[in-house]
Amino acid sequence: MGQDAIAVEELVYSYGELVAVDHISFKVAEGEILGFLGPNGAGKTTTVKMLTGQLKPKGGRAQVLGMDVARDAGKIRGEIGVCFEQTNLYEQMSALENLLLFARLFGISDFDGMALLKRIGLAGREKDRVEGYSKGMKQRLMVARSLVNRPRILFLDEPTAGLDPASAEAICSIILEERARGATVFLTTHDMMEADQLSNRVAFMNGGKIVALDTPHNLKQQYGKRALKAKVQTPAGGLQDREVILDAPETPDLVHNLFAGERVVTIHSEEATLEDIFIKITGRGLKE
């Protein structure tokens, strides 16, 4: 990872009296995937809107690729790709027409729409009007549209929400391919598993503030507990649960005693999820 693709400092936005984004600061390095997590109304979308030039910040500063979002929004938009949560395609046009339109808006003359459609698995349906596509196909096309200009930063808002596993998997693969290409990915999601698997770091947002920002591993280390869960057979022939907390000084002895003193039937390790950690930090669930 290289220089900062995004640098945010004390960023503020309010809708009248309601402060949607409250003095947040963070940085995203080039080539990094940042998972941006938080419940509805946490301020995630408002933050993305400011970073993509749709809203002008009411306080603080934000730089995208070294350009100020308030002054250079037009230039920034030429370098980014945005995939919205809700489908907003031209449904009376075909997939290829949708992509070609956006290629022209980005001023790309040698755009190969078919190659992109092939990459997202829509080749063969390129001339069909989008109104006849399934939700998964539309979402894949949304992701494809955000890639038209080979963006240096990709903003993805709930890209896999409500999709079948195959479509979700296809989109996750594209995200990883984009990172491999060198793109920075700003991933807004409710899906903890997705964020955990894809993100280099995750930011938890709640009530307009960033309440935690680190790698999933570090967050789990810091806020979660790792444990071994075992089922042991009792002398009477029944089963009982045993738990051994990992990462404690006495853990090796406890594990040894478990196997030496009892008949272990099943055993597995258990790790705190990002959702557990979010609840621990904020006192509320991500899907509230």
Place this chain on the structure above:
Amino acid sequence: MNLAGIRALVAKDFTLFFRNRFFALITPLALIVYIGLYFVMPRSVDETMDIGVYAPGWSAVVDDIQQQGLRIHVAESVDELKDGVTDHDYVAGIVLPADLAEKLASGEKPRIDLYVASDVTEEAKEAVASLMREMIYALSGQPLAVEFSTEVLPGPDTVGEQIPPRDRMRPLFAVFLIVFETFGMATLITEEIEHRTIQALLVTPVSVKDLFAAKGFTGITLAFGQGALFMAFVGGLNDQPAIIILALLLAALLVTGIGFFIASLAKDMMSVLAWGLLALVILVIPAMGIMFPGVITGWAMVIPSYYVVDTVDRVANYGSDWPDIWQNLLILVAFSVAFLLVGMVALRRRFQ
């Protein structure tokens, strides 16, 4: 300005406009229907007037008037005369009493009953009154003891060159075609807002100004194109085409601005329909003055479309020139620019 982006947006808007089944059908259909209507309407003015008369004992005089080119229908009774009026067999019915001559000779005031249908225009009533004066002159053999003064005021003298109904209707049809595009423009924008495609456009290098330029170009082209095509087909561009084209262009600018404004008010397609209908009704009021002369008075001048109708009517039908209508065009420019600016400001809020 991002010209390549604007071109792409205009091409997209035209594609979407003609992929909307309603607009794809109604646009050429309306043009064809109005051009067809023009050609089926009378190309000359019928100056004859049908009059009913119940005049016992005056058959010789009636015959004499009939020979002067008027179409006189002789009724056998007052009831038959009234039925003729209500059935629109003739414009008016006149009852001439048998003792009319004696009373005129003795200096008495004879009573003459005139029956007119409720929907007869003021112009027709005036014509019937003039006819009665002629008849009484013929009956009494002497003019009435009154003096008529007639003064021709400055204006187009169309005696013997009356404007055929179809030519009088040209401005009305042209305005209908142009004004209808308010719906088209508002629909295109509202669909973009409703389906959030506008958000997708605004995260590309296209700016809000580019969007307005593209939408404005699309709206003006659609509205002006239809109005100009219609006028070209019906011979409305034969005299002073530059003035007519300018007036139609300004009208297209005006309806585009109104379309922007409606799109800023409308929450969905139903609201577009409601607001669009309201605008349509208001904007065609001045054009109705052509169909029903005398109905539209000075108050219609507050409606911007008045200056389109008046300009097109005066130039195409009465041969008016730049010095006669420059004020109209100036007012039209002011209205168009004002609506466009208000529409853009109101719409800008909805884009965010």
